[in-house]
Amino acid sequence: MDLLLDISKIDMVFPTPKGDFTALKEVDLKIHKGEFISLIGHSGCGKSTVLNVVAGLYQATKGGVLLNNKYVTEPGPERAVVFQNHSLLPWLTAYQNVELAVKQVFKKTMNSREMKEWIEHNLKLVHMDHAIHKRPDEISGGMKQRVGIARALAMQPEVLLMDEPFGALDALTRAHMQDSLMEIQEELNNTVIMITHDVDEAVLLSDRIVMMTNGPAATVGEILDVNLPRPRDRISLAQDAEYNRLRSAVLTFLYEKQRKVETISSREKVASSSTQKVDVA
Amino acid sequence: MTTLINKFISLEQGSSLLLELKRLLMTRLQAIVLPTVGVACFLIIWSLAANAIDTSLGKFPGPKAVGTQIVNLYQEHVAEREKEAAFYQRQEVRNAKRLAKDPSYQPKIRAYTGKETFIDQIGTSLVTVLSGFIVAAIIAIPLGIAVGLSKALNTAINPIIQIFKPVSPLAWLPLVTMVVSAVYVSPEPLLAKSFVNSMITVTLCCIWPMVINTSVGVAAINQDWVNVSRVLRLPSLVHVQKIVLPASIPAIFTGMRLSLGIAWMVLIAAEMLAQNPGLGKFVWDEFQNGSSQSLSRIMTAVFVIGFIGFLLDRGMLQLQRILSWDKDSAKR
Numbered sequence: 001m002d003l004l005l006d007i008s009k010i011d012m013v014f015p016t017p018k019g020d021f022t023a024l025k026e027v028d029l030k031i032h033k034g035e036f037i038s039l040i041g042h043s044g045c046g047k048s049t050v051l052n053v054v055a056g057l058y059q060a061t062k063g064g065v066l067l068n069n070k071y072v073t074e075p076g077p078e079r080a081v082v083f084q085n086h087s088l089l090p091w092l093t094a095y096q097n098v099e100l101a102v103k104q105v106f107k108k109t110m111n112s113r114e115m116k117e118w119i120e121h122n123l124k125l126v127h128m129d130h131a132i133h134k135r136p137d138e139i140s141g142g143m144k145q146r147v148g149i150a151r152a153l154a155m156q157p158e159v160l161l162m163d164e165p166f167g168a169l170d171a172l173t174r175a176h177m178q179d180s181l182m183e184i185q186e187e188l189n190n191t192v193i194m195i196t197h198d199v200d201e202a203v204l205l206s207d208r209i210v211m212m213t214n215g216p217a218a219t220v221g222e223i224l225d226v227n228l229p230r231p232r233d234r235i236s237l238a239q240d241a242e243y244n245r246l247r248s249a250v251l252t253f254l255y256e257k258q259r260k261v262e263t264i265s266s267r268e269k270v271a272s273s274s275t276q277k278v279d280v281a
Numbered sequence: 282m283t284t285l286i287n288k289f290i291s292l293e294q295g296s297s298l299l300l301e302l303k304r305l306l307m308t309r310l311q312a313i314v315l316p317t318v319g320v321a322c323f324l325i326i327w328s329l330a331a332n333a334i335d336t337s338l339g340k341f342p343g344p345k346a347v348g349t350q351i352v353n354l355y356q357e358h359v360a361e362r363e364k365e366a367a368f369y370q371r372q373e374v375r376n377a378k379r380l381a382k383d384p385s386y387q388p389k390i391r392a393y394t395g396k397e398t399f400i401d402q403i404g405t406s407l408v409t410v411l412s413g414f415i416v417a418a419i420i421a422i423p424l425g426i427a428v429g430l431s432k433a434l435n436t437a438i439n440p441i442i443q444i445f446k447p448v449s450p451l452a453w454l455p456l457v458t459m460v461v462s463a464v465y466v467s468p469e470p471l472l473a474k475s476f477v478n479s480m481i482t483v484t485l486c487c488i489w490p491m492v493i494n495t496s497v498g499v500a501a502i503n504q505d506w507v508n509v510s511r512v513l514r515l516p517s518l519v520h521v522q523k524i525v526l527p528a529s530i531p532a533i534f535t536g537m538r539l540s541l542g543i544a545w546m547v548l549i550a551a552e553m554l555a556q557n558p559g560l561g562k563f564v565w566d567e568f569q570n571g572s573s574q575s576l577s578r579i580m581t582a583v584f585v586i587g588f589i590g591f592l593l594d595r596g597m598l599q600l601q602r603i604l605s606w607d608k609d610s611a612k613r
Contacts, residue, residue: 055512056511057508057511074511074514075511075512075514076512077512077514079512080512081508081512083505083508083509085505087503087505087506087508087509089509089523089524089527089528090606090607091527091528091530091606100513100523101513104514104515104519105513155513
């Protein structure tokens with residue numbers, strides 16, 4: 001497989017009134033085309049920071065991100081982001097929200113009829129074709145997130161970045177959205193980096209699970225390959241030995257990390273990490 | 282047995298329907314009755330108090346006197362209009378006669394110069410406040426957006442805004458008057474100087490609340506929306522047009538409603554002070570006139586001023602309902 005994205009030894013240091021705070025230390029990750037990567041770790045460990053650096057919303061203090069061997073310096077539609085809080089523009093309908101992206105990305109390559117078809121195609125892909133002309137405040141949280149995904153997919157990104165896309169949804173809606181995402185993934189075979197704090201979600205969706213150590217100076221702890229055959233079915237997987245092995249591997253990692261915070265770090269470290277969580281999140 | 286149960290259920294439903302109806306009727310009644318009671322109490326207290334106050338111009342006007350004056354003022358307006366129509370008709374007849382005698386005669390129409398009626402003054406004040414307000418909006422909204430977007434500009438301009446904001450526009454009035462008479466010289470002015478004076482005064486008091494509210498609204502824009510714009514690499518102008526402007530519409534409208542309310546109050550005072558045509562001048566003229574009717578006419582003007590101020594605010598609210606996506610902020 002060809003290397004698509006190279007996150008090369010990035011450090012992220014935030015200046016704070018109390019001095020510099022190192023959020024990330026030598027985070028190093030290589031991602032191939034068509035891979036689905038989950039970033040998992042405790043809250044405040046800098047998962048979002050990694051994603052924001054890849055998106056170009058933050059600049060790494062040291063190291064950098066290469067996409068197709070090109071250095072990432074600013075945000076761009078080839079690295080579309082699905083934000084945790086859907087971040088749809090509330091004054092636009094679902095259609096118009098996607099349209100804003102399509103018009104910007106394909107203004108030179110598509111005519112208006114093609115654009116219309118492309119927008120409708122993407123909304124259909126996320127099963128939102130019945131509520132195309134609804135505003136965000138007229139649809140449910142899950143539906144908003146679907147439109148958010150449609151908007152990101154409509155940019156035809158090389159990498160799709162998802163920041164806890166289903167974190168704000170209830171369990172049933174979340175399961176439904178995960179199935180939808182797998183279905184879309186089967187069709188489009190996008191390269192995806194998804195942040196999650198849900199172990200089942202990570203195992204169910206990913207090709208690789210990247211587990212991050214606790215901050216400050218968080219880095220990649222372990223990487224777990226998930227070789228479960230696709231398509232995956234959540235019900236039959238529940239009995240699957242390999243699925244349960246992977247699941248417990250992630251849980252063990254997180255559980256041990258959790259213990260590490262309590263045993264190893266001194267009192268002052270705990271205090272500093274709790275005050276600086278705000279910057280990282 | 283089942284029929285009995287059915288009967289019971291229908292009875293239950295019927296009574297609950299009746300209860301629902303009763304509750305609805307109560308809320309409706311409250312919405313009508315309570316304001317009516319309030320107004321009635323006010324009228325009673327007002328007329329009692331008015332009867333008790335003797336001034337050098339007679340008794341303080343009560344509700345009845347004001348009612349009479351409303352009719353009076355309207356009749357005066359109608360009479361004045363009739364006089365005007367007659368005046369123009371006389372001129373036309375005279376011109377026609379002269380033309381018949383002498384075909385080379387160039388007919389002249391002289392403008393009617395009668396006294397402005399109460400209703401004319403209302404019109405003048407409304408036109409003045411709206412033009413001043415629109416001029417202010419044209420200046421303040423782009424400025425507010427620029428200040429909201431740029432921290433440097435905000436730091437640079439903020440002290441000036443903070444110092445000018447608390448100044449009563451009436452303090453500007455003498456300066457405005459002098460500057461306008463010095464700068465605005467043309468043989469046939471399109472707009473009367475008095476109108477320009479009042480309008481600039483209104484503009485001066487409208488600008489600050491609008492700039493401040495717009496800039497606060499722009500600065501407080503949801504970071505996620507800004508990130509969406511960054512990911513899409515929207516050019517700055519498109520960013521302002523598609524993201525910043527719609528996002529800050531609720532805040533802009535808050536500023537506009539605030540400043541229109543202040544502007545209406547200030548305009549009346551400015552018209553009184555500068556003797557510029559409008560409702561303020563009407564009040565001042567009546568006060569100087571000092572007839573037995575003066576106080577009741579002023580009292581009528583007070584109510585009209587209040588009512589128009591109320592309508593202006595409702596108008597802005599209606600406009601906000603149409604233009605703003607945030608229906609919650611447009612409820613009150």
